[in-house]
Amino acid sequence: MAKKETKTKAPADKKKNAFGIFLEELTRGSLLIPVLAIVSGLLLGGLIVAVTTESVYTAWSRSPLEAIGTGIDAALRSYRALFNGSIGNPERIVDALASGEAAAIRRAFNPFLESLTKSVPYIFAGLAVALGFRAGLFNIGAEGQLFIGAITSVYVGFAFTGLPAIIHVPLALGAGALGGALWGFIPGLLKAKTGGHEVINTIMMNYIAFRLSEYLLRGPLQRPDTTNPISPFIEASAQLPRFFDSPIRFHLGFFIALAAAYGVYWLLFKTRLGFELRTVGANPNAARYAGMNIVLVTVLAMSLSGALAGLAGANEVLGVNYTLAPAFSSGYGFDSIALALIGKSHPVGVVLAALLFGTLRNGALQMQIAANVPVDIISVMQALILAFIAAPAIIRTIYRLRTPEHQDDELHVRGWGG
Amino acid sequence: MPPVLELRNITKRFPGVLANDRINLTLNQGEIHALLGENGAGKTTLMNILYGLYQPDEGEIFINGQQVQVHSPTDAINAGVGMVHQHFMLIPVFTVTENVMLGDESVKVAGVLDRQAAAERIREISSAYGLAVNPDDYVRDLPVGGQQRVEIIKLLYREADILILDEPTAVLTPQEADDLFKIMHSLTERGKSIIFITHKLREVLDIADRITVIRRGKMVGSTTPKQANQSKLAAMMVGREVDLSVHKKAAKPGEAVLAVQNLQVADDRGQVAVDGVSFTVQAGEVLGVAGVQGNGQTELVESITGLRPAQGGSVRLLGEEITHADPRRITELGSAHIPEDRQRDGLVLNFPVADNLVLNTYYQEPFSKGAVLQQEAILETARQRVTNFDIRTPSAETRAGSLSGGNQQKVIVARELSRPVKLVVASQPTRGLDVGSIEYIHGRLIESRDQGVAVLLVSSELDEIMQLSDRIAVMYRGKIVDVLPAKGASKEKIGLLMAGVLDKAKGGKTRKDA
Numbered sequence: 001m002a003k004k005e006t007k008t009k010a011p012a013d014k015k016k017n018a019f020g021i022f023l024e025e026l027t028r029g030s031l032l033i034p035v036l037a038i039v040s041g042l043l044l045g046g047l048i049v050a051v052t053t054e055s056v057y058t059a060w061s062r063s064p065l066e067a068i069g070t071g072i073d074a075a076l077r078s079y080r081a082l083f084n085g086s087i088g089n090p091e092r093i094v095d096a097l098a099s100g101e102a103a104a105i106r107r108a109f110n111p112f113l114e115s116l117t118k119s120v121p122y123i124f125a126g127l128a129v130a131l132g133f134r135a136g137l138f139n140i141g142a143e144g145q146l147f148i149g150a151i152t153s154v155y156v157g158f159a160f161t162g163l164p165a166i167i168h169v170p171l172a173l174g175a176g177a178l179g180g181a182l183w184g185f186i187p188g189l190l191k192a193k194t195g196g197h198e199v200i201n202t203i204m205m206n207y208i209a210f211r212l213s214e215y216l217l218r219g220p221l222q223r224p225d226t227t228n229p230i231s232p233f234i235e236a237s238a239q240l241p242r243f244f245d246s247p248i249r250f251h252l253g254f255f256i257a258l259a260a261a262y263g264v265y266w267l268l269f270k271t272r273l274g275f276e277l278r279t280v281g282a283n284p285n286a287a288r289y290a291g292m293n294i295v296l297v298t299v300l301a302m303s304l305s306g307a308l309a310g311l312a313g314a315n316e317v318l319g320v321n322y323t324l325a326p327a328f329s330s331g332y333g334f335d336s337i338a339l340a341l342i343g344k345s346h347p348v349g350v351v352l353a354a355l356l357f358g359t360l361r362n363g364a365l366q367m368q369i370a371a372n373v374p375v376d377i378i379s380v381m382q383a384l385i386l387a388f389i390a391a392p393a394i395i396r397t398i399y400r401l402r403t404p405e406h407q408d409d410e411l412h413v414r415g416w417g418g
Numbered sequence: 419m420p421p422v423l424e425l426r427n428i429t430k431r432f433p434g435v436l437a438n439d440r441i442n443l444t445l446n447q448g449e450i451h452a453l454l455g456e457n458g459a460g461k462t463t464l465m466n467i468l469y470g471l472y473q474p475d476e477g478e479i480f481i482n483g484q485q486v487q488v489h490s491p492t493d494a495i496n497a498g499v500g501m502v503h504q505h506f507m508l509i510p511v512f513t514v515t516e517n518v519m520l521g522d523e524s525v526k527v528a529g530v531l532d533r534q535a536a537a538e539r540i541r542e543i544s545s546a547y548g549l550a551v552n553p554d555d556y557v558r559d560l561p562v563g564g565q566q567r568v569e570i571i572k573l574l575y576r577e578a579d580i581l582i583l584d585e586p587t588a589v590l591t592p593q594e595a596d597d598l599f600k601i602m603h604s605l606t607e608r609g610k611s612i613i614f615i616t617h618k619l620r621e622v623l624d625i626a627d628r629i630t631v632i633r634r635g636k637m638v639g640s641t642t643p644k645q646a647n648q649s650k651l652a653a654m655m656v657g658r659e660v661d662l663s664v665h666k667k668a669a670k671p672g673e674a675v676l677a678v679q680n681l682q683v684a685d686d687r688g689q690v691a692v693d694g695v696s697f698t699v700q701a702g703e704v705l706g707v708a709g710v711q712g713n714g715q716t717e718l719v720e721s722i723t724g725l726r727p728a729q730g731g732s733v734r735l736l737g738e739e740i741t742h743a744d745p746r747r748i749t750e751l752g753s754a755h756i757p758e759d760r761q762r763d764g765l766v767l768n769f770p771v772a773d774n775l776v777l778n779t780y781y782q783e784p785f786s787k788g789a790v791l792q793q794e795a796i797l798e799t800a801r802q803r804v805t806n807f808d809i810r811t812p813s814a815e816t817r818a819g820s821l822s823g824g825n826q827q828k829v830i831v832a833r834e835l836s837r838p839v840k841l842v843v844a845s846q847p848t849r850g851l852d853v854g855s856i857e858y859i860h861g862r863l864i865e866s867r868d869q870g871v872a873v874l875l876v877s878s879e880l881d882e883i884m885q886l887s888d889r890i891a892v893m894y895r896g897k898i899v900d901v902l903p904a905k906g907a908s909k910e911k912i913g914l915l916m917a918g919v920l921d922k923a924k925g926g927k928t929r930k931d932a
Contacts, residue, residue: 270793272786279777282766288725289755289763290778291746 034342034349036395037388038356045381046075049373078371085366086115086359106244111362113250117320119358121146121329123257124312125336126343126350127264128180128305132198133345134268135301136281141187141202142309143333144209145180149310151213152179154317154324155221157234168237173256173314180310181303183209188302192295198302206333214326221324231324240319251319258351260308265347267304277301309333330361338386357382420483422447422611423468423499423580428477430463437463439635440477445580450602450612452626454619456655456852458822460635461615465582468613469501470494481580500573501582504589506565510558514568515540517557518575536575543574547604561712563594570601574610581605582613587621588850592880593710593917599625617655617852619648620881633657652853660853666864669888672701675841675872676722681731681741683714683721691717693896694731699841704863704873706887706904710916711878714896716758719845719876723755724748725763736840749778754834756827758845758876764830767819771811772800774818775833807832808858824855831862842866845876860886880909880916894918 050056050071060067088111096108125142132139139145153176160168187201216222217229224232240251268274280287280297287294312332317324339357343349364378388395395401423445430438437460445451455461466472468479470488479486481497488494494501508517515537537553544551549567557565566586573581583602587595602612602625616622622629623643631638631654638654652660676699683692691714699705709715720726722733724745732741735751749755757763765774776785776796784795800814809828811821818829827847834842844863848856863886867873877883883890887904892915899915 270791271789272781272791273789275773275780275791279766279769282768283762285763286766286777289723289745289757290780291724291744291749 032399032401033392033395034344034353034389036399037342037385037392040388040395040398041381041385042079044384045377046079047071048380049075049078049377052373052377074371078367078373078377081367081370081373082360082363084363084370085111086363088112103245106248110248111366113244113248115355115359115362116254117249117251117358118362119354120251120253120257120315120319121312121332122336122339122354122357123261123351124315125309125332126339126354127261127347128184128308128312129336129340130343130345130347130350131264131268131277131308132301132305133340134281135277135297135305136284137188137191137298137301137305138199139184139202139302139305139309140199140337141183141205141209141306141333142312142336143329143331144202144206145183145306145309146313146329146333147209147213148183148313149176149180149307150313150317150324150328151216151221152176152310153314154231154234157238157318157322158232160238161235163235163237165237165239165241168235169240169318172234172238172318173311176310176314176317177307178310180313181307184302184304184306184309185299188299188306191302192298213324217324217326223323229326233323234318238318239322240315242319249320253315253319256311257315257354260311261347261351264308268347273297273300309336312336335382338382338389341386341389419447420480421445422482423613424480425464425468426478426480428464428467428474428479430460430467430472430474436635438467438474441632441635441637443630443637445611445613447611448606448609449627450606450614450625452614452616452622452629453632454616454622454629454651454655455632456617456854457824457850458852459632459655461632462584463635464632465501465584465613465615468494468499469582495576495578498577498579499582500576500578500580502566502569502573502584502586504585506569508557508565508568510556512557513553514551514555514557514560514571515553517568518553518572522576539575540571543571547574547601547608549601561594562589563597566590566594566598567601570605579609580611580613582615584615585617585850586614587616587618592878592913595621619651619655619853622651623648631655655852656854660857664860664864664885666886667868669703669867670870671703671888672870674698675701675736676874677732677734678722679732679734681718681721681733682729683717683726684729685714685717690729691896692721695893695896695898696731697891697898697901699872699874701840701872702867702870703888704867704875704886705901706883706890707874707876707893707898708880708883708890708912708916709878709893713893715845715876715878715893718893719755719758719843719874722748722874723753723757723843746778752838752840754837754839754842756830756834756842756844756847758849760823760827760830765818765826767817769818770815771804771809771818771821771829772797772814774829775800775803775814775836777833779833779837803832803836806836807862822852824851827851827855827859831859835862835866839866839871842871842873843876844873846878847875848877848879848882880912884909884912892916 053071053074056067056071056074059070088109093108096104125146128142128145129139153172156172156175160171163171183205187198187205190196190201191198214229217231221231223230240253242249242251244250268278276287276292276297279290279292280294284294313329316328321328335357339353340350343353360378360382364375367373368375421444425441425443427440427442428438429440441464453461453464463472467474468488470490470493473489479488486497488497515533518540519531519536540551540553543549549571551564551567551571557568560568570581586598590598606612614626623646626643628640628642629646629651630640631651633655649660678698679696681692681695682690685691693714695718697705707715717726721728724740724743728741732739734740735748735753738751740748740751761767766777773796776799779785780791785792797814803809804811804814807828809832810825818826821829842863847859847863851859863873863875875883875886884904884907889901890904890907890912891898891901892912894916895918
């Protein structure tokens, strides 16, 4: 009911920071869903671990109870391995701290730092997709944009020599952003000018990017001394600085990613362009009514989205691999769609979801080694989490949550007709 | 004989709101019972309880003297209760028969649909009640009134005896509304009973047998058209005396602000919608454009405001050529636009009220400095406008979509009239609004006029046109068939012009307006 309380206003809510807005969006009932989806995904993942463990079946022939015990044991063992592999082995951390030896401490914390490193491309690519969502665009092309960004940055990384790092690193990063931006610009322009749906066109651009990178890595960009499709190593001056000695790969890119997240937040919620972008995304008719330039906004949004995805590729090349090989991306661009959804297309949510994905990916390796559980179980888990988020009704039914009154802000994407 | 329907002490609470507070309602057979109340008074909640969409917290429902539990629309349909929603539940690319069969498919052997039998029954029903619906038509080809009749057929096909019509006239032209009223009478003559939800007073007095008024979830009282009149009903609805007539001083028309010359505009399908229209609107006057909906008014307004390209002719605003200008330039020249479909064009429902209040000025000082939005300034201005325009909202940061229709419209009016404007283009400015909001918006438009603003008012509500306008232009089939001074214009004459009769400008030529 309409209440009249227009005059008084607490000054406390005058200014809201990024986190405040995020929390507010989440507490409107949408926080619960991602969290419960993650919990459910982990639980179900454990169940899958249990049913795919052979010893469970041998135990079953003895007694069902024993089988259940073995299953729980297997699941717990793999999750312990996951934890040790992604955060760190608590005992080792305690011992290392007790010994006071700097190198030991760093090694003990390496799993955690590696998780942060692994989350960098997820942050960039997730921001790319989230930015698109906010403008009402479904950018399926992050993977292709990421490949192009990697190509352009690796090229600048090895082809330019004799530059100081202070110039070379930004130059190579910029090249990556530019490459990705170009790959986003094209479907953006097609969408704005011809109405060609960005989902189709970005998928097509992905294929072009994959094949293009294969061609380049077997041709112009191939390392001279090998027959493998791999680029030359980049110059040391183009490498993103690492903070610790090898094997710890934690590099500057993580902080650049956080800065990018803040940048996207600032752009979306604090600037004129962001206002236009969100208006076009939320109601293109109203945007037109308000005199906004929808063509320009659409093209800019796709280009910016592409630039962020390009930075994801650039960071992998300049911070982790120092070279480009076809398999350098484990589907970051596609995972990022899931990620943006989990993060509710908000930069803070995207960063949190990216940290989760990076952690899971990193821990998966340890899980395979220590618990003999295939890495793919993590993919299954991610798929489950996403399915739960895409179909919140499942979560609401399982946990008996009430249906929210306004569901319309759960996804900011227009349908095919838009 | 017991009443066909009795609701006893129905109470429904939503978090923080008592939507229905011990409401009693009886419906006798063959009766049209009007449920009257402002938007948000709890009419629709009550009907959704009866239709099984909500469960009441307290209270009982009796149908033909038997207590019933309605847990779902299926229960309601089985009990003989049917509802026509404000927004139709039809599939445009299906035929009438297919739409009617949906959910109640009669089949032949092996699950093959028996369209023939269904179509036959639809024909029977249609002729019995004078619905004039052809079962083989595609729903997308039907006018709104026809679609509504399909919805009614759906209920009759399922043998509903109690029909709930939720704001049925909100989407109809006056003629279609009259047709609907005839149908309603023919339904009640054949023993059906109707609950008619509305907030339009005149309709209630015309058609209802009994009237129940609800305000803020409570029953205010029951009456009959004989005992009531418009101002009495309005007072019951709003809870205070309402002035339904618009008081205005004589117009002092000044220079021509908007000059439209021989304008031609096409509709979405490329057909001519505005066919060589010419008129001027002067400073300090209201030019009302009357006409049955769909005669080119929408396209005319969209073209003037830059949302639809003109095929020919010219539009000038204060002498500036704006025929092919974009909406921003037209806005900057001092034109305000209250769009026909406020939720589609006028608002971003997911945005806070504050953002909606600067939707077309966000890029100007003080709301932006350079590329950066000035949130403080936006919020500060929003709070002032919320107060000045009496927008009932918990705060300026509330989602616009969670406000009532009247308050949403006030957000638009506040945004458009807070700028220094020379021209206001108001299209259906009070459609679907409650009495209080209508009164308020009418007052604001007249206030603008008195300050020397030119107002172009487009409305399919003839009463509104007659009350507000200084001159009335009647539009029919894309042309302006006549422009007459509002003083002395009779409703009958305008009604006939709207229907295309008494066409003064013979041969379809447009009358030049001085």
